[in-house]
Amino acid sequence: xxxxxxxxxxxxxxxxxxxxxxxxxxxxxxxxxxxxxxxxxxxxxxxxxxxxxxxxxxxxxxxxxxxxxxxxxxxxxxxxxxxxxxxxxxxxxxxxxxxxxxxxxxxxxxxxxxxxxxxxxxxxxxxxxxxxxxxxxxxxxxxxxxxxxxxxxxxxxxxxxxxxxxxxxxxxxxxx
Amino acid sequence: xxxxxxxxxxxxxxxxxxxxxxxxxxxxxxxxxxxxxxxxxxxxxxxxxxxxxxxxxxxxxxxxxxxxxxxxxxxxxxxxxxxxxxxxxxxxxxxxxxxxxxxxxxxxxxxxxxxxxxxxxxxxxxxxxxxxxxxxxxxxxxxxxxxxxxxxxxxxxxxxxxxxxxxxxxxxxxxxxxxxxxxxxxxxxxxxxxxxxxxxxxxxxxxxxxxxxxxxxxxxxxxxxxxxxxxxxxxxxxxxxxxxxxxxxxxxxxxxxxxxxxxxxxxxxxxxxxxxxxxxxxxxxxxxxxxxxxxxxxxxxxxxxxxxxxxxxxxxxxxxxxxxxxxxxxxx
Numbered sequence: 001x002x003x004x005x006x007x008x009x010x011x012x013x014x015x016x017x018x019x020x021x022x023x024x025x026x027x028x029x030x031x032x033x034x035x036x037x038x039x040x041x042x043x044x045x046x047x048x049x050x051x052x053x054x055x056x057x058x059x060x061x062x063x064x065x066x067x068x069x070x071x072x073x074x075x076x077x078x079x080x081x082x083x084x085x086x087x088x089x090x091x092x093x094x095x096x097x098x099x100x101x102x103x104x105x106x107x108x109x110x111x112x113x114x115x116x117x118x119x120x121x122x123x124x125x126x127x128x129x130x131x132x133x134x135x136x137x138x139x140x141x142x143x144x145x146x147x148x149x150x151x152x153x154x155x156x157x158x159x160x161x162x163x164x165x166x167x168x169x170x171x172x173x174x175x176x
Numbered sequence: 177x178x179x180x181x182x183x184x185x186x187x188x189x190x191x192x193x194x195x196x197x198x199x200x201x202x203x204x205x206x207x208x209x210x211x212x213x214x215x216x217x218x219x220x221x222x223x224x225x226x227x228x229x230x231x232x233x234x235x236x237x238x239x240x241x242x243x244x245x246x247x248x249x250x251x252x253x254x255x256x257x258x259x260x261x262x263x264x265x266x267x268x269x270x271x272x273x274x275x276x277x278x279x280x281x282x283x284x285x286x287x288x289x290x291x292x293x294x295x296x297x298x299x300x301x302x303x304x305x306x307x308x309x310x311x312x313x314x315x316x317x318x319x320x321x322x323x324x325x326x327x328x329x330x331x332x333x334x335x336x337x338x339x340x341x342x343x344x345x346x347x348x349x350x351x352x353x354x355x356x357x358x359x360x361x362x363x364x365x366x367x368x369x370x371x372x373x374x375x376x377x378x379x380x381x382x383x384x385x386x387x388x389x390x391x392x393x394x395x396x397x398x399x400x401x402x403x404x405x406x407x408x409x410x411x412x413x414x415x416x417x418x419x420x421x422x423x424x425x426x427x428x429x430x431x432x433x434x435x436x437x438x439x440x441x442x443x444x445x446x447x448x449x450x451x452x453x454x455x456x457x458x459x460x461x462x463x464x465x466x467x468x469x470x471x472x473x474x475x476x477x478x479x480x481x482x483x484x485x486x487x488x489x490x491x492x493x494x495x496x497x498x499x500x501x502x503x504x505x506x507x508x
């Protein structure tokens with residue numbers, strides 16, 4: 001590429017990237033004492049059981065997450081995961097992902113709580129269910145992200161993508 | 177005309193056509209490559225964030241959060257702007273008028289530390305390593321940059337900028353109204369448009385994209401404001417609280433609003449402007465209704481701008497992609 005052009009790009013970018021950091025914000029510090037009491041529906045978050053995610057549709061039945069019970073899920077390198085549906089936010093080759101199965105017995109609102117900002121797709125019959133809300137978990141709860149869905153009874157696949165590490169705590173809880 | 181001269185002229189013309197065609201091919205290849213890169217989280221240090229993580233097409237390539245945390249989880253500083261007609265913008269960030277090219281802007285989330293977004297500072301070599309490991313990417317980079325060179329950040333931001341230049345929005349009800357279709361806007365929206373013009377909104381939200389690309393304070397800044405906007409760059413007290421006028425295309429789908437995302441609804445954002453002081457609720461509602469007439473549904477669903485399917489885009493010419501038959505690993 002033209003060297004002058006390259007220099008121009010990076011000169012402008014460098015100026016902006018080295019702006020003063022005086023107004024940078026920091027998240028609140030959390031101590032052990034600061035852990036909030038979670039709502040009853042999320043109480044299972046504190047006692048996750050280990051669960052290995054599946055890499056494809058064939059194996060997902062052996063990776064079942066029970067609503068109301070949290071799991072510390074072992075994920076796989078993204079290039080080894082075969083998603084039934086292309087995730088809306090696919091992870092990069094160095095990220096981690098996987099598939100879990102879950103069953104909804106009663107129609108209603110459900111919340112998927114995650115320990116990271118991983119992307120999730122709830123898939124049924126080859127289609128992603130559109131979420132109804134999303135947000136952060138309670139401060140200092142270690143729940144990083146919560147996504148709400150309105151779900152009918154039936155079998156679903158939870159696609160997890162774009163997670164930084166190979167381990168992720170997940171809980172599906174009915175909304176009050 | 178002597179035959180030799182004719183042949184020379186024909187050769188020259190053919191050469192010019194070939195050069196032009198090659199340039200067009202390169203431009204198209206850059207756009208295609210840029211689209212794939214825009215959606216690729218391998219441009220973040222831990223593979224979790226792509227440009228599209230924050231710039232969601234259905235929201236006009238903005239975000240549904242007040243600010244978006246980066247890969248470290250540290251909070252973002254400013255609301256994610258939409259990208260409709262971004263190539264026409266003379267200023268590209270909320271508070272820094274020095275960033276005037278899409279290429280320079282694209283480098284900021286990649287490598288910036290104020291705040292850390294995609295976190296690639298200090299990991300620059302990873303870009304070539306990760307992308308170069310993918311046969312499809314190698315072919316795409318060769319097609320986009322035929323003069324060669326290694327896959328690097330400059331090529332990446334150049335391709336992303338080429339893709340962003342195709343983010344063109346010109347099909348809103350407001351556009352159709354301006355073209356003479358009176359019924360393109362409802363009566364309420366037309367009332368809102370009149371208020372928009374008479375209440376001073378157009379002093380800053382001017383032109384077809386409803387921005388003057390300049391930096392203004394919509395109200396006196398709070399004395400304890402953490403983000404001083406333009407003053408952070410200029411050091412001038414008079415610039416405190418000045419932020420770039422955002423364009424308003426697709427504004428109705430890009431909540432929350434203002435530089436810090438502190439206005440959850442359109443009406444809240446309108447009321448935060450000094451110029452809106454004293455407006456009654458009906459006028460505020462009409463203004464908000466007019467703003468819904470700036471939604472370009474075709475842009476929000478244009479498949480040319482959407483997440484590309486996994487694997488190699490088709491068609492890639494065999495010459496440009498000698499090993500493209502070896503599809504890259506599924507990317508999920």
